[in-house]
Amino acid sequence: MSLVNKAAPDFEANAFVNGQIKKVRLSSYRGKWVVLFFYPADFTFVCPTEVEGFAEDYEKFKKKNTEVISVSADTVYVHQAWVQHDERVAKAKFPMVEDRKGTIARAYDVYNEETGNAQRGLFIINPDGIVKYVVITDDNVGRSTDETLRVLEALQSGGLCPVNWHEGEPTIKV
Template identity: 45%
Template sequence: MPLINSVVKPFKAQAYLGGKFIEVTEADLKGKWSVVFFYPADFTFVCPTELEDMAENYETFKSLGVEVYSVSTDTHFSHKAWHDTSPAIGKISYPMIGDPTGQISRNFDVLIEEAGLADRGTFLIDPDGKIQYVEITAGGIGRSASELLDKVRAAQYVAAHPGEVCPAKWKEGETTLSPSLDLIGKI
């Protein structure tokens, strides 16, 4: 089943956030925009650069009404230990979800079964709990929070302006398109 426009499947997990362990479920992803950001493992190489980049842009995500959730197949205990020992990860103030059973990673179709690790997968979820954007990269390719912010702005614009679409390289404030017979063959 395609992931785009599918509703997030049920899950319940423990996360580390702000010196506490909290429970997170699929219900937490509804009613607002959410980014679920999978990465292979704590205490690795590319992962901390991505998570730090997300942390450094977290206030911008929040200003757009977006909550960020990072997920790996590590435990919430490992997330706490990493948060407490790494200056880069210590910047994180969004929930770090533990998925040691791989249930959430399977739900989003990013679990590498033979390794027990998640692919680098990014999912933008709308307030109805539907997936609107998916990016999955190979393990050695890091992602950019600023590029993701452009996708968030485009998805929010399209959701708020039915009948309009955002062309390639669209940035907030730029011209959009209104698909019609008049545009066919003229773009």
Template identity: 40%
Template sequence: MLTVGDKIPNFKVKATVSLEKGKEFQDITNETFKGKWLVLFAWPKDFTFICPTEIAEFGKKNKDFTDRDAQVLGLSTDSEFVHHAWRTHHPDLKNLPFPMLADIKHELCNALGILHKEEGVALRATFIADPEGIIRHVTVNDLSVGRNVSETIRTLDALQTDELCPCNWTKGEETLTQKLSKAG
């Protein structure tokens, strides 16, 4: 699995970006959002139970990410048509503000190292990459445990300070770097 310090791999996938007729799909590459922070999160399967709770929460908090110059990208091994059908029929997913990447060949999930060994689906992985595409944070949950989107935002905030941030630090609090410079 790729980890902190590795670069987000090159990729080109179809993505579901809208429910508007004629504008549903778009090709997305690792260069599409060049210069932005990326928050790439993967889920195992569309039309399941835990996955829509996470996807909807990323959607609800999308403005928190865009305010931080970060682009959210969702990812699974389902096709763009399955993503579209799910968005059409699930009320919490209809108006998602971020692309749902379709990795039907498993190329991106394999390159990231996040395919479940027995199930062959994406693990619940979250990657935060800086504007140069360098991975700065990775978390992976078992298939049965959803992630905490607020913690992803908190981690992004901490990374963007470029300072020493203690346990449970939140945006607006003093960093250790600030405390050390005052003591000096």
């Protein structure tokens, strides 16, 4: 069942953020847009490319009143070790949330019961806490931060946006 146009499941969990372990609660970001992305595991092959991509574009998202939050089944201590050992991941300034029991991934319907990891799911949540966009892809395929930013801008435009629409282009008038 799709979460689009439904309330984003709230959660509170430990996260590794800028060298510190902190509690993160999704509802504390009300008033901002949120890009919440799940990935299978730290110390893998595709996942660090995604974390690096969102880290490199983090300021672009912040300028759009948007917070980025990542979630995996790894603990905050594994996140910390990953940040310390992978220069790509070390670029991340956004919360890296732990989900050891898969509670958050299950709430977003991206938990893989066979592996015990999250699937590659991405959710854009509006400032009122409503899910406006969902994409779930195979573990072998990383997501595009450019496309995520494009969709975010389209959602923020409030208009009807045609295929391949980009910020500054006209929306559809009815």
